[in-house]
Amino acid sequence: MSRISAAVLVSGIIVFGVIIAFELAVAPRTADPLNHAPLTLRDTGAVNAVSAILFDYRALDTLGEATVILMTATVVAFLTPRAKASMLAVRLSSIVLYGVVLLLPFITILGIAVMAHGHVSPGGGFTGGVIVATSTVFYAVVYSVGGQQSYVIAPAANKLIENTAMTAFIGVGLLGLGLAGSFLANAQTGIPLGTPGELLSAGTIPMLNLISGVKVGVGLGIIVMSLFLE
Amino acid sequence: MLEAAVVLLCLFLVGVSLYTVNSSSVFAAIIAMGVFSIILTVLFVILKAPDVAMTEAVIGAGLTTAFFVIALDKTRDTDGGHR
Amino acid sequence: MIVLTIGITCIVLTGIGIYGLLRRTHMIRMVLCFNILEAAALLGLVLIAYRPDARSPILRAATDVHVLPLPHALALTAIVIGASLTALMLTLIVRVHRSHGTVLVDKLKDWRG
Numbered sequence: 001m002s003r004i005s006a007a008v009l010v011s012g013i014i015v016f017g018v019i020i021a022f023e024l025a026v027a028p029r030t031a032d033p034l035n036h037a038p039l040t041l042r043d044t045g046a047v048n049a050v051s052a053i054l055f056d057y058r059a060l061d062t063l064g065e066a067t068v069i070l071m072t073a074t075v076v077a078f079l080t081p082r083a084k085a086s087m088l089a090v091r092l093s094s095i096v097l098y099g100v101v102l103l104l105p106f107i108t109i110l111g112i113a114v115m116a117h118g119h120v121s122p123g124g125g126f127t128g129g130v131i132v133a134t135s136t137v138f139y140a141v142v143y144s145v146g147g148q149q150s151y152v153i154a155p156a157a158n159k160l161i162e163n164t165a166m167t168a169f170i171g172v173g174l175l176g177l178g179l180a181g182s183f184l185a186n187a188q189t190g191i192p193l194g195t196p197g198e199l200l201s202a203g204t205i206p207m208l209n210l211i212s213g214v215k216v217g218v219g220l221g222i223i224v225m226s227l228f229l230e
Numbered sequence: 231m232l233e234a235a236v237v238l239l240c241l242f243l244v245g246v247s248l249y250t251v252n253s254s255s256v257f258a259a260i261i262a263m264g265v266f267s268i269i270l271t272v273l274f275v276i277l278k279a280p281d282v283a284m285t286e287a288v289i290g291a292g293l294t295t296a297f298f299v300i301a302l303d304k305t306r307d308t309d310g311g312h313r
Numbered sequence: 314m315i316v317l318t319i320g321i322t323c324i325v326l327t328g329i330g331i332y333g334l335l336r337r338t339h340m341i342r343m344v345l346c347f348n349i350l351e352a353a354a355l356l357g358l359v360l361i362a363y364r365p366d367a368r369s370p371i372l373r374a375a376t377d378v379h380v381l382p383l384p385h386a387l388a389l390t391a392i393v394i395g396a397s398l399t400a401l402m403l404t405l406i407v408r409v410h411r412s413h414g415t416v417l418v419d420k421l422k423d424w425r426g
Binding site for chain 1: 281297
């Protein structure tokens with residue numbers, strides 16, 4: 001890298017920084033004049049506004065995100081043929097071996113709880129799915145010293161679950177299309193929204209949370225396993 | 231009080247990222263990246279974004295670190311130069 | 314004060330990430346620098362949503378003032394997609410190591426074009 005291009009880069013970063021600092025210093029930082037909370041509660045019935053945006057207002061973008069994860073899992077599994085299993089060649093102590101057995105059910109239950117409470121508390125489908133995938137990492141690191149029997153779920157079942165979850169997401173969208181005339185509609189379909197803050201509320205948002213959680217968990221599990229068994 | 235905490239956390243964040251760029255071993259850089267994610271999580275909580283904080287904690291400190299360690303283990307054998 | 318500090322941190326992290334991407338030759342470290350850049354973008358997104366006198370976007374009472382939830386949703390999407398992108402890049406690096414026997418960019422002579 002020549003000296004001139006380095007100088008151009010550094011000055012570019014400095015100009016960019018000055019612009020952003022100016023914006024941050026000058027832009028008004030008062031409270032939001034339009035209080036969006038009553039509108040969100042009326043439209044979706046979800047207490048978690050981020051979840052309301054992800055799975056109701058902009059649910060089509062979330063479908064695209066799920067597609068990105070599906071594509072990544074596909075490409076990673078394609079690029080890593082399972083010719084041989086080369087693993088971390090370390091001997092783990094028995095505390096690790098038997099401690100993980102005790103730990104795994106709690107991690108999985110935590111993931112499912114985070115998924116199911118995505119519309120009433122922080123969290124949601126993606127976070128819960130990643131927690132479930134983390135339990136896959138645990139299992140793989142501790143037990144998969146090579147060989148096909150080390151899968152948490154068999155690869156065929158993994159693919160089946162992933163494809164079923166993807167189809168279920170689109171199915172919920174088509175339900176909205178059939179009942180209300182717009183893809184992924186929630187409140188307009190006539191599904192009761194319930195009382196905001198209860199577990200069974202917010203229409204299709206808990207369904208989409210669970211579906212996307214299962215999808216993300218299994219998809220990232222496929223990616224982890226493909227990376228392991230390269 | 232919160233301002234002092236934010237300034238300290240930001241200094242840690244910059245220091246850890248400088249260590250990630252400049253350290254001599256890639257493995258140390260990966261572990262520093264996990265620390266970076268944890269500090270970022272605390273900053274997200276201070277900025278009132280609990281969803282982003284949870285996701286960053288789980289993905290940044292948990293899953294991505296595992297990805298990096300696996301990849302480093304796969305590419306270890308030849309030309310051991312960790313630059 | 315909080316806003317200014319985190320804004321400056323965001324800019325500095327962007328600079329560090331670009332510097333590392335250009336200066337370092339180990340591919341895994343380049344992916345780490347990519348993650349630093351992504352973290353700077355996330356910090357900027359969350360900073361846009363921040364209001365000093367507002368609550369987090371868990372709507373406990375409809376009359377309260379909450380921070381904006383839309384940048385949080387964007388940041389959430391960016392985190393998950395960034396993780397899968399990282400996995401994809403690392404898989405490609407492992408493949409390059411299998412075929413060329415190195416992970417250092419300056420040793421990949423036949424890629425220079």
